[in-house]
Amino acid sequence: MQFNRPQFSLKNIQPKTVDLPEDILQREAMLPGHFPMVYKPAIDGISLGSWIGDHLADIGADLKKYGAILFRGFDVPDRDAFQEVMKAFGEELMSYKDRSSPRTEISGNLYTSTEHPADQVINMHNELSYSHTWPLKIAFYCSKQPLERGETPIADVRKVLKRLPDALISSFKQKGILYRRLLQKGVGLSWQEVYQTEDRAVVEQHCKTYGLNFKWLEKDALEIKWCRPAIRNHPVTGEEIWFNHGYFFNFMALAPEIRTAFASMDELPFNTYYGDGSPIEPAFLTAIFEAYRDECVYFPWVNQDILLMDNMLVAHGRNSFTGAREINVVMMQPFGEHA
Incomplete structure (x- = not known):
């Protein structure tokens, strides 16, 4: 797609x-x-x-x-x-x-x-919603x-949620989102930049504290995986909101010229899945993109x-x-x- x-x-x-x-x-x-x-x-x-x-x-x-x-x-x-x-x-x-x-x-x-870079568009997101x-x-x-x-x-994510299909909302409520990051120098951010430390032990303790699965790889790379909800309730208003990086971090949200630079999904600095590890349907990713687009004001x-x-x-x-x-x-x- x-x-x-x-x-x-x-x-x-x-x-x-x-x-x-x-x-x-x-x-x-x-x-x-x-x-x-x-x-x-x-x-x-x-x-x-x-x-x-x-x-x-x-x-x-x-x-x-x-x-x-x-x-x-x-x-x-x-x-x-x-x-x-x-x-x-x-x-x-x-x-x-x-x-x-x-x-x-x-x-x-x-x-x-x-x-x-100035020629790149940054997709819609709520700051640190994955964290x-x-x-x-x-x-x-x-x-x-x-x-x-x-x-x-900017886009009101209360209205974004209302634009999403019921089947999509049901799937994300049931399964949540699995985030995967590959932290390595030269592609995206290194683990040293992400965690602002040179100490592996500090990173490992952070992962254990916050429930992130981690694995050290060759060339000083680090793979981390963790699950988060896709939909939350606002702590003041109580309203349901679409609050996640599910689209932002997904492979399909990358510009085509960037996607073709990777030989496999394992090389990606980011990707997202349902919480059970299954892929998110392309039609649902399209619906999320369109909901943001239609609510966007600038x-x-x-x-x-x-x-x-x-x-x-x-x-x-x-x-x-x-x-x-x-x-x-x-x-x-x-x-x-x-x-």
Whole structure:
């Protein structure tokens, strides 16, 4: 079966302004479904960090309802200012462990976004949904907007789940997902990069603690396998959500030119199966791709934008781009089986 890489087109922006109790800030619906909700300053000189600290309940209510908030037009001149704004939430920041993509830590759990080549599309996913611990909130900061494209598409995974066929949902609920990774230097990430250590004993203890089956292979490679649910309930709203990397890590999600570079499935840095080890039907993989595609919303980045998301309600990706692009990210509020 042939999979096409996702292509996105701009959707019309139809603002609707609603006043908050304080008239220093406006809330605008980017689309009729209010996704994402856009916060803009109505006057100059607003301290975004101070405003957030005084309105955590309002922000939390919008995140629970809409899943994503775009802060646009505020004076957040650089990455240091972004970090200060994020401190206003009073949440624990996560370090990027159990890595699946190349990133650079700038300082204090502030990272670059995924450093894949500019011509590649990054498929939709919820951050670290494959792991034992993931962030409940994630925030992106536009330090340098790209010349062309480079958007961060977002999709409400409550709506993604509703688009999936009943038979697919039943299969994944019953079987879950088996993840397989081959960690080796030169192809994908090495185990040293993923676990941020040179000590095999540390890696083995991590695998034992979190229930990962592991096997050391030739050329200092490591194979790991583990099972996770495909569908979870949001810890605050109780809603069922599609929360996994089942499509993202699957062989069929790779671009055709990348798939042909591997002689066998055993060479892949990632792959996914049903929890019992059986293959996921190609028709179901197509349905997952289409559900993400049909719920995808995206918008051009503007310098100093901050996109705050409930990581369990909203998936994100990345469009290809031209020109320089720098998006920074912080992950907040660790949650999961071992948080």
